[in-house]
Amino acid sequence: MLQIQNLVFDAWGRRFFDGASVNLPKDAKVGLVGRNGVGKSTLFKLIFGQLVPGSGEISLPKAARIGSVDQEHPATPVPLLDTVLAADVERASLLARLEAASPEEMGDIYSRLIEIDADRAPSRAAEILAGLGFTNADLTRPMAEFSGGWRMRVALAAALFAEPDMLMLDEPTNYLDLEGALWLEARLKKYPHTVMVISHDRELLNNSVDHILHLKDGKLELYPGGYDNFEHQLTEKLRLQESTRVKIEARRAHLQSFVDRFRAKASKATQAQSRLKMIAKLPPVAAVVEERVAPFLLPSPERPLPPPLLRLEEAAVGYGGAPILKKLNLRLDLDDRIGLLGVNGAGKSTFAKLVAGALDVETGKLHRSGRLQVGWFHQHQIEAMDPTDTPLEIIRRALPEETEAKRRSRLAQFGFSHDKVETKVGSLSGGERARLLLNLVAMEAPHLLILDEPTNHLDIDSRRALLDALNDYEGAVILITHDRSLMELVADRLWLAADGTITPFDGDMEDYARFVLDRARVAARAPTQVREEASPPPATPPAAAKPKAPTGPARRRAEAAEAALAKASETLAAIDKALLAPDLFSKDPQKAAELGRRREAAQAAVEAAELEWIDAQEAYEAVRA
Incomplete structure (x- = not known):
């Protein structure tokens, strides 16, 4: 095409x-x-x-x-x-x-x-x-x-x-x-x-x-x-490229060694020249250089607060007219990872403002810990940035008491090189602006992070870095995102904004995806054929149905166990390869003995990792069932 x-x-x-x-x-x-x-x-x-x-x-x-x-x-x-x-x-x-x-x-x-x-x-x-x-x-x-x-x-x-x-x-x-x-x-x-x-x-x-x-x-x-x-193919390609490079460089070094030794001898000059020609014909293979992605810094709160962080009782919130959300009966604890679902206009951003303290409840009650600190990221922050500002000027205002060196060091930790710290915001990419703001809102180690579409300008590797940081963060998270992968891997519980309120959603992202597509098929019928709009799923399942448990924690445990097993197996394989060296035991018996002891420990680690993986996989399958 x-x-x-x-x-x-x-x-x-x-x-x-x-x-x-x-x-x-x-x-x-x-x-x-x-x-x-x-x-x-x-x-x-x-x-x-x-x-x-x-x-x-x-x-x-x-x-x-x-x-x-x-x-x-x-x-x-x-x-x-x-x-x-x-x-x-x-x-x-x-x-x-x-x-x-x-x-x-x-x-x-x-x-x-x-x-x-x-x-x-x-x-x-x-x-x-x-x-x-x-x-x-x-x-x-x-x-x-x-x-x-x-x-x-x-x-x-x-x-x-x-x-x-x-x-x-x-x-x-x-x-x-x-x-x-x-x-x-x-x-x-x-x-x-x-x-x-x-x-x-x-x-x-x-x-x-x-x-x-x-x-x-x-x-x-x-x-x-x-x-x-693609990721699998690219990884394998880079592995083969590096392996080929190592072999060619070893061949080059061997030929060069002969040339260096015998170039001056008349009897070997012809052979030396022949090897120089062979060196010239060896194809160049570039070394594999991994592109580094700066991590996100999301420090966990130093002093956990007693539960709950906040509790809503029959609360309603709006902007002075009819309430946008009402009958809110929700509780948030420090270990909660909430994925907030709902179509645009259903009240997700209004709820984020309420939790962040930018809006007050109009009726009902909001119980909030007096020491609660909230970090709130939303897209309007990126749009509102002054294009003539620089990252250095922004962090000067955020850290007025720090030295210039510490401010620059903090920006370097955020992923900004020395030539970027004084670049105008208008010249930064959307991903760089999002990275700066995400790190800034989390800088004070808040007890709760509210992230409203944090990945809009981030590439896949940066999204993975954000995922890693969120999974290491020990505070509460409320996540609003169209990134299904991030939602699945971060959120342990789902709340649905629909019909002017927010209620827990019984199911996982696969259930929600099916619900959304079914609702779209119903709504797509001609107006004369649509008898009623598709209603959101009930807050509680029918009596005959068994509620689904959130699969997020079980899935993450299974994935972590699988990764640990793979790493332990690689370590064992590397030791076995070293032990196969033909002259190891004759030339270096002490190293051979040390490798033997390390192999016993590696074998035990593999067996323990296998048991954990089996247990985690069975637990995940049980939760899914």
């Missing part, structure tokens, strides 16, 4: 592509991945012709239609449904021609309308809009009544409805809630043509694409399968 040959592109003082080549299969679903700033969005602009390559060629089939979501849809007086229907340019043109067509032309126009299934277009558009969170009542509302975030969804709906031959999406889940992300994940999987999507959403890359296109060091390489498969 897409062919890129020897692409070279330089801009802004750096080289983005250096002889990059790739061929994308027709109708492939491709995830474009790479570290923040390597040039993924630049590649999109090159494909669209918005940038001109220095050399090389980018080619697509003739008459191929390319679609994307570049910006939010304009705030026009046109109704929502008509706006999306207009994205099918051919259908709109045929209908316009029909009004003034002669009788002879009408037959051809109607034939083409039937061929493109034009009659089903309104229901197809309504189905897409329902999946992205719009209600049947929204279909007739003018575009001017929707906020910017919702108009971004309209632009995405229009691109999906038009079904171009190649659909290109740049971080489409960043402006979707979890429910919209789950629906999009299923939709992209069955998209009838080629898709290329830039995403750091691991679940989407595992469940929706069949190829991963990796951009690194100006090169493009295509891997079959989802993201997990």
Whole structure:
């Protein structure tokens, strides 16, 4: 579908592509991945012709239609449904021609309308809009009544409805809630043509694409399968590369040793010259250099507070008019990891403000520990940052009593090199701004972290670093995110915001994903066919049903046990390999004896790890059942 040959592109003082080549299969679903700033969005602009390559060629089939979501849809007086229907340019043109067509032309126009299934277009558009969170009542509302975030969804709906031959999406889940992300994940999987999507959403890359296109060091390489498969292939490739490099360097050193010894001897000069030629022919193999990701610093509270951290009794909260949330009866303890679910507009951010102390309860009671410290991260903080500020100036205000050296040291711990600490915020990437704010809100070791969409600008490796930091953090967490993988691996309990309140959700993320997709299928029916909106799941299961226990802790224990077993097995294998050295026992009996003792300890560690893994796996399976 897409062919890129020897692409070279330089801009802004750096080289983005250096002889990059790739061929994308027709109708492939491709995830474009790479570290923040390597040039993924630049590649999109090159494909669209918005940038001109220095050399090389980018080619697509003739008459191929390319679609994307570049910006939010304009705030026009046109109704929502008509706006999306207009994205099918051919259908709109045929209908316009029909009004003034002669009788002879009408037959051809109607034939083409039937061929493109034009009659089903309104229901197809309504189905897409329902999946992205719009209600049947929204279909007739003018575009001017929707906020910017919702108009971004309209632009995405229009691109999906038009079904171009190649659909290109740049971080489409960043402006979707979890429910919209789950629906999009299923939709992209069955998209009838080629898709290329830039995403750091691991679940989407595992469940929706069949190829991963990796951009690194100006090169493009295509891997079959989802993201997990790509990671496995890349790890194996780097392992083989390093093994090959070691062998070639050993061969080079051996040949060079001969040359150094006998170059001066006339009788060996010919052989020395021959070996110099052999050295010159050895292929260069670059050493594998791991790209370091700075960890997130989320210090745990020094003095735990007695439970509960806070308790709500029949509480209601709002902004002066009708309450946004009411009948809140919830309790939060220091070891709670809460995943807050619900569509946009259901009150999740309002609840975060209430817990953070930015809103007071209007009725009911809120019991809060007097010593409770809260760290609150939300997207508006990133948007509100002064573009002329620098990380150093920001941390000066946050740490007025510290020395300049300690401030710079703290920024280095956050992952900011010396050339970044005085860079203007407007010149920092979204990921760098998010990293700075996440570390700042947690700097005082709060008892509770409220994270509202913390991963929007983070690449996959940074998301993993955040996951590791959250799992090491010993305070309470309330997490609002469309990143399903992060939600599954952090949250131990789920709360659902729906129908003007928040209640515990009985089930795990798989249950919630099924519920969301079932609700979208019901809402996608034509308005005349929908008898009632899908209701949220009951707060308590029916009497005959057995409530599901949260699987988060059991899953994490099983994963940790598996990793420990793998590490212990690797240690044992390394010792066994060392013991196989033919001259070990004759040349170094003391080392042989030490290796024997270490092997006994390693074998015991493997056996203990196996027992823990079996126990953890059985516990996890029991919880899932």
